Amino acid sequence: MTNPSGRDADDPIDETAPMRWNGWGDPERAEGLPFAVRSLLPLLLGRIRRPGSAIALADVRLIRSAFTSDDVEAFAEVLGADNVRTDAESRIRHAGGRSTPDLLRRREEDQAAPDAVLRPHDHDQVVACLRLAAERDIAVIPYGGGTSVVGALDPERGAHRCLVSLDLGRMTGLLRYDAVSAEAVLAAGTTGPEAERLLAGHGMELGHYPQSFRYATIGGFAAARSSGQNSAGHGRFDTMVTGIRVATPTGDIELGRSPGSAAGPDLIRLFLGSEGIYGVITEVTVRVHPVPSGRVMESWTFPDFATGAAALRTVAQGGGGPTVMRLSDEAETSVSLAQVGKIGKALAKGTSAVTVFEGDDVAARRARTAALLHAAGGTSLGEGASEDWLRTRFDGPYLRDALLDAGVFCETLETATTWSRLVGLRDAVTTALKTGFAEAGRKSFVMCHVSHVYPTGASLYFTVLAPLGTDALDAWAGIKHRAGDAIMAAGGTISHHHAVGRDHSPWLADEIGQTGIRILAAVKRELDPAGIMNPGAVLGAAAPVPVSPAGA
DSSP, rough: OOOSSSSSSTOOTTTTTTOOSSSSSOOGGGOOOOOOHHHHHHHHHHOOOOOOOOOGGOEEEEOOOOOOOHHHHHHHHHHHGGGEEEEEEEEEHHOOOOHHHHHTTTSSSEOOOOOOEOOSHHHHHHHHHHHHHHHHHEEEESSSSSOOSSSOOOOOOOOOSEEEEEEEEOOSSEEEETTTTTTEEEEEEBBBHHHHHHHHTTEEEOOOOOOOTTTHHHHHHTTTTTTTHHHHHHHHHHHEEEEEEEEETTTEEEOHOOOHHOOOOTTTTHTTTTTTTSEEEEEEEOEEEESSSSSEEEEEESSSSHHHHHHHHHHHHHTTOOHHHEEEEHHHHHHHHTTTTTTGGOOOOOEEEEEESSSSOOHHHHHHHHHHHHHHHHHHESSHHHHHHHHHHOHHHHHHHHHHTTTEEEEEEEEEEEHHHHHHHHHHHHHHHHHHHHHHHHOEEEEEOOBBBBBSSEEEEEEEEEEOOOHHHHHHHHHHHHEEEEEEEEOOOOOOSSSOOSSSGGGGHHHHHHHHHHHHHHHHHHOOOOBBSSSSSSSGSSSSSOOOOTTT
């Protein structure tokens, strides 16, 4: 049976505990590296020097806040004094996302952070905060679960006097549920687990499970055009959205009158993926479906990545019907085997795949998919590996943090392309990453998997390991740029589901063209004429120069 919280019943995660200020997730779940992984690392990367101890929260030095006592008083009139925070810990906890560069910066003594943290309770308070911010020349970064990995939460104020983080954590709950239409309206700050619990009370689920599920929010899913692990069955989050409410510096917008409309371009799509540059998403209307009554799964192996990718294509185009379907390449398969203690097989050849089926007709869908995969060269391994993946599918970031503590740089990047370009794109990005680390004087180990499939193509998700070194941030900046160039040259998208943020903005014009950039910039000028919303995100240097808002 599917657990409505999206996790196994024996998972002790406390989803109400604040995330670690300098790492991922619940501090109680942070563990050291498994012995099997520690044993494998020297074979992959050579000698690894363990870094010094991470800095304590109390020892971080922040630039003095530019948020004045007058600012505090003005926003406190709207939010209440307790919801206007200028203390060091609140500022540090909102100083960025959870990428590896973000966490490496959290280990430094001197750190940048927002000047204040504001905590609105509802849409009207958001509107009031944006009005005050525009009047007072204050930049605003909307903050949901803090899980961005593309620099979308970097504390950059641009040309403005100061910067606030607008934390939507108080804006939670199921605001409306329409049982007849199978639609639900959720407040933007509602986390994934909370949304699933609330919907389960009506016998329904959203079924959106990205790796960040435990902490990411409904508004964040929309703002980043998130894609969950069940995308083969339920689609991306943007396909689940049927309506949206947004507060912008120049007015509100509420969209989603009907499920189908020809009344001009679909403006809902304009705000999906906007990452806070136009305004603040406050409510999201989503389609929901009954909690699945059954779940079965099956694991597979293929002789190589190309064969496995071709097999997944036959299922995506032939309608086998899995809810989850993913393929790990040879490198990722070897490390996965090591993690479960199978070191003797960890360096063996071959790739592995996971299929999961949820719903009322799981046996028939599994049989159809199995026939297609077998005919394409796959060998069934039963349920074991799929069960292991399902049990630990949200825990990858904990392992990343443990690797950093052990002196191993571990970071991810992702893309997507058509089936005809998939293998070539994988090879190009892998070569770019390995060459970049080699030129930086480091051995590296690059893994890849396919986690989202479509009839015309699929995503590629890369994980790279290398010795950490003292210049990791500078080295990675150059290597990431090399990989971004390789993605563009090989016909991939600069982001399939991590979004643009600031990290990917240099390639946005390559993807959507200068006309596309002008369209996005024109929308920003209309909705955010003072340029206060998330300066530098998405549009980067192409963002419009702020102008005085009307009546200012």
